[in-house]
Amino acid sequence: MPILRAVIAARGADAYLTISDTKGDVVTWSTTDRTTFTLRDGVLIQTRGLGPDLMSAQAPTLGALRTDGSKYQRIYFLLGADDRSTRRTYDCTVSVGGQEVIEVFGRSHRVTHVTESCSRPQDSIANEFWIEGSVIRKSRQLASGGAGFIDFEQVVD
Amino acid sequence: MLHLPRHLTAALALCTTLCAGPVMAEMTKSLNLNGATGLIDMPSGEMQDDAAFSFSIANAGPMTRATIAFQFSERLSASFRFHTWRDWNELAPADPEKYSDRSFDIRYQVLEEGRYLPSLTIGMIDFSGEGLLSSEYVAATKSFGDRVKVTAGLGWGRLGSNGGIGQLFGARPPLAESDKDKPNIDQWFRGEAAPFAGVEVKLTDRWTFKGEYSSDAYVLEESRGIVDRNSPFNFGFEYQKGPNTRYGIYSLYGSEVGLVFHMILDPKNRSTGGVMGAAPVPVKARPSRASDPDAYDGGWVTQSDAGPLLRKNLAKRLAVDGITIENMAFTAKTVEVRIRSGRIDAGAQAIGRVARALSHVMPASVETFEIVPVVNGLGASKVTIKRSDLEALEYAADNATLLRSRVLFGDSGPVPDYALGTEDLYPKFRWSLKPGLRMAEPLKGDFGARLSASYDMQPGLVFSGSVYGRIYGNVPGATGPSSSVLPHVRSDGGLYSTNSEIALERLTMAWFARPAPNLYSRVSFGYLERMHAGVSGELLWKPVESSLALGAELNYSKQRNTDGMFGFDEYDYDVVTGHISAYYDFGNGYLGQVDVGRYLAGDVGATISFDRVFVNGWRVGAFATLTDVSASDFGEGSFDKGIRFSVPLSWALGNESKSTFGAALRSGGGDGGARLEVDGRLYDSIRDYHGGALDSEWARVWR
Numbered sequence: 001m002p003i004l005r006a007v008i009a010a011r012g013a014d015a016y017l018t019i020s021d022t023k024g025d026v027v028t029w030s031t032t033d034r035t036t037f038t039l040r041d042g043v044l045i046q047t048r049g050l051g052p053d054l055m056s057a058q059a060p061t062l063g064a065l066r067t068d069g070s071k072y073q074r075i076y077f078l079l080g081a082d083d084r085s086t087r088r089t090y091d092c093t094v095s096v097g098g099q100e101v102i103e104v105f106g107r108s109h110r111v112t113h114v115t116e117s118c119s120r121p122q123d124s125i126a127n128e129f130w131i132e133g134s135v136i137r138k139s140r141q142l143a144s145g146g147a148g149f150i151d152f153e154q155v156v157d
Numbered sequence: 158m159l160h161l162p163r164h165l166t167a168a169l170a171l172c173t174t175l176c177a178g179p180v181m182a183e184m185t186k187s188l189n190l191n192g193a194t195g196l197i198d199m200p201s202g203e204m205q206d207d208a209a210f211s212f213s214i215a216n217a218g219p220m221t222r223a224t225i226a227f228q229f230s231e232r233l234s235a236s237f238r239f240h241t242w243r244d245w246n247e248l249a250p251a252d253p254e255k256y257s258d259r260s261f262d263i264r265y266q267v268l269e270e271g272r273y274l275p276s277l278t279i280g281m282i283d284f285s286g287e288g289l290l291s292s293e294y295v296a297a298t299k300s301f302g303d304r305v306k307v308t309a310g311l312g313w314g315r316l317g318s319n320g321g322i323g324q325l326f327g328a329r330p331p332l333a334e335s336d337k338d339k340p341n342i343d344q345w346f347r348g349e350a351a352p353f354a355g356v357e358v359k360l361t362d363r364w365t366f367k368g369e370y371s372s373d374a375y376v377l378e379e380s381r382g383i384v385d386r387n388s389p390f391n392f393g394f395e396y397q398k399g400p401n402t403r404y405g406i407y408s409l410y411g412s413e414v415g416l417v418f419h420m421i422l423d424p425k426n427r428s429t430g431g432v433m434g435a436a437p438v439p440v441k442a443r444p445s446r447a448s449d450p451d452a453y454d455g456g457w458v459t460q461s462d463a464g465p466l467l468r469k470n471l472a473k474r475l476a477v478d479g480i481t482i483e484n485m486a487f488t489a490k491t492v493e494v495r496i497r498s499g500r501i502d503a504g505a506q507a508i509g510r511v512a513r514a515l516s517h518v519m520p521a522s523v524e525t526f527e528i529v530p531v532v533n534g535l536g537a538s539k540v541t542i543k544r545s546d547l548e549a550l551e552y553a554a555d556n557a558t559l560l561r562s563r564v565l566f567g568d569s570g571p572v573p574d575y576a577l578g579t580e581d582l583y584p585k586f587r588w589s590l591k592p593g594l595r596m597a598e599p600l601k602g603d604f605g606a607r608l609s610a611s612y613d614m615q616p617g618l619v620f621s622g623s624v625y626g627r628i629y630g631n632v633p634g635a636t637g638p639s640s641s642v643l644p645h646v647r648s649d650g651g652l653y654s655t656n657s658e659i660a661l662e663r664l665t666m667a668w669f670a671r672p673a674p675n676l677y678s679r680v681s682f683g684y685l686e687r688m689h690a691g692v693s694g695e696l697l698w699k700p701v702e703s704s705l706a707l708g709a710e711l712n713y714s715k716q717r718n719t720d721g722m723f724g725f726d727e728y729d730y731d732v733v734t735g736h737i738s739a740y741y742d743f744g745n746g747y748l749g750q751v752d753v754g755r756y757l758a759g760d761v762g763a764t765i766s767f768d769r770v771f772v773n774g775w776r777v778g779a780f781a782t783l784t785d786v787s788a789s790d791f792g793e794g795s796f797d798k799g800i801r802f803s804v805p806l807s808w809a810l811g812n813e814s815k816s817t818f819g820a821a822l823r824s825g826g827g828d829g830g831a832r833l834e835v836d837g838r839l840y841d842s843i844r845d846y847h848g849g850a851l852d853s854e855w856a857r858v859w860r
Contacts, residue, residue, distance in 0.1 A: 020439065021439035023551075023552070028439055035435070040552065048860065049433070050431070051429050051430045052430040056553065056554050056555055056556045056859070057554055058554035058555075077556075077557070079856050079857065080431055081426035081428075081431055082425045082426050082773075083432060083771075083772040083773045083856070084854075085558075146431060
């Protein structure tokens with residue numbers, strides 16, 4: 001059974017998620033108390049149940065993340081404390097780093113470290129991905145202003 | 158080369174990742190003893206953040222001020238204050254020991270602070286009362302860096318009573334007895350003008366020093382011998398505890414100590430950062446028509462058990478979200494489901510949950526989902542969603558906007574003939590026992606327990622009632638009828654409280670119906686409210702997507718006994734009342750309403766009200782009623798005016814709940830301009846499911 005680990009530092013939360021829905025390349029992962037994280041090819045596009053949630057996103061494809069220097073617009077559609085949809089638009093650039101060996105749940109993986117640097121007039125963020133072949137083995141991705149970044153690890157494929 | 162201190166560069170670096178606002182930290186826009194934005198006793202040129210709702214309780218020597226203030230828009234704020242003077246009889250033993258007055262303030266910011274220009278605000282304090290606090294002012298505030306703010310201003314009335322520089326706009330006429338409790342227009346900005354000034358210094362993140370030169374001579378209090386004003390200078394310290402509370406302690410006028418506590422709430426934002434609650438079930442994708450054409454065959458509709466089975470499956474899925482099915486009607490291509498949502502506080506979210514549940518339950522041939530939210534047995538609107546849009550947009554960027562552009566809002570129409578009602582839904586008995594609170598003014602009121610029950614006999618026909626038992630109250634009891642010369646339709650409220658520890662508040666039969674498209678009707682009969690019983694009929698015209706609604710109400714009522722029981726012999730009073738109403742949704746949550754008609758005391762006039770409603774359900778508004786009753790007959794307050802607010806518990810707790818807490822605070826307890834308090838008035842019942850409200854919360858359709 002595939003298992004994804006999600007750590008939300010800002011919440012002190014650490015959970016192992018199982019698949020609750022699959023539609024093509026989009027997989028929704030759920031905690032036992034039905035907080036869900038939806039990823040397209042490993043790239044976070046939605047969360048539900050965090051409070052400040054990522055309602056939808058215009059996010060890069062896995063292909064774009066594997067291409068050094070690719071540039072695109074990333075848009076987060078957030079539902080925040082005001083119960084309204086807030087849009088955050090960033091201009092992003094991918095930089096593909098070197099090979100690394102990382103350890104996930106006691107097993108070593110040879111991965112490529114990818115950094116996605118995004119900026120808008122108000123602020124800058126960076127999402128990070130550790131890609132093994134065509135699988136995002138590990139990542140650190142922004143969910144929302146309130147929940148901050150989430151660290152994902154694909155523990156069991 | 159510019160060298161920045163190390164901690165500042167660190168702060169800037171941090172801000173590039175976390176802060177969304179301006180880089181320079183702003184000083185808090187603090188409040189004064191009057192609960193208005195300002196220094197200690199003096200106002201300033203600043204405003205609170207848009208929508209800030211504050212509650213302040215201040216003790217300044219022998220005076221207590223309790224104030225509720227609301228930042229109605231970015232530039233306009235208003236407050237309601239309850240002011241008590243103790244030892245009022247110090248020099249006049251015949252007078253009461255305490256004297257109380259209610260007052261309204263209004264402030265408008267003419268100029269926002271710029272790089273060189275200060276913020277500039279014009280304000281009026283107690284602009285329509287007895288005039289004990291009446292003042293007008295112009296105040297300017299400029300900040301220097303992020304630690305120092307300087308304010309200077311000019312005051313009239315009380316704020317022009319010390320150190321006047323002359324009468325700029327002529328003499329200030331005394332307030333005629335007949336003009337009390339009305340907007341005292343003749344006095345505004347008249348008489349002696351006097352300057353005031355002050356400074357605010359932020360010492361640490363939490364501590365602030367304030368000092369001011371006051372232009373208020375405290376003439377009234379000195380003449381009563383309760384304040385010994387030795388100096389125009391006030392100073393003190395304030396302590397900010399978290400974003401919501403602030404304390405202050407001051408030396409006032411060289412002789413008194415001032416203490417203040419402010420609670421500042423942000424109705425726009427939930428304290429939990431967003432609405433909590435479990436994730437929805439994902440949309441169930443249908444197989445493609447090419448891969449499984451048989452799945453799209455509509456033959457299933459002819460199966461006799463299809464209806465009950467589908468309804469049972471849908472009910473099971475909706476129960477998780479506290480949604481019940483009133484009716485379900487389907488063809489091979491379309492399903493209409495009428496739902497009642499008991500828990501989720503946003504209509505759009507409830508609709509989204511129903512749509513997803515339908516995607517799991519309905520056979521693939523059903524392409525159109527028609528969802529009708531039901532309130533008091535009435536279809537409030539109909540939201541039509543194409544199933545293929547739901548499937549296509551679930552994971553699309555900006556899915557809420559895209560879905561909204563493909564969804565239709567319309568009139569619910571009648572229940573289809575072939576609808577399957579739910580047998581066990583009617584008749585339905587429900588009851589609850591909850592703590593109840595009745596607020597008469599800030600910090601005054603009573604709390605007790607309220608036992609409510611309702612019996613839904615069939616859709617739209619409800620028999621219901623409630624009993625309230627007082628446990629504790631601090632409103633002084635009334636010993637006899639009020640001295641009002643009008644029929645005592647409201648002014649004996651104290652007697653009703655005193656004479657009934659336990660009272661039957663309501664016991665009514667109500668019938669809600671949809672006589673025609675866009676029309677809603679209500680007839681209520683019985684013990685309508687705590688002081689009056691009778692019959693009330695209402696008709697409302699409100700197209701789902703219209704900003705305008707029109708209504709008419711006609712009532713006949715008799716006044717009830719003060720013991721809260723069934724009798725009518727204490728008052729021999731009955732009256733026909735009625736109103737024509739117009740409601741308008743100005744957008745962005747601003748609602749206006751005008752009612753013209755006959756009020757309970759037989760007086761004729763009009764009520765104007767204006768409310769601001771937030772997406773999360775917070776509501777704050779003001780109202781005023783003018784009728785043909787003379788001001789002297791009306792009693793204190795002269796005409797009925799006040800503010801009202803309603804706070805959803807889900808805002809504070811972040812959970813899914815429709816419970817609210819609220820109150821209306823009035824300038825007086827007069828008998829003029831009073832209306833029956835009837836449950837289930839139509840506009841507010843159905844508005845949540847109409848265009849303006851659904852659109853404002855539409856982002857939650859995918860929540």
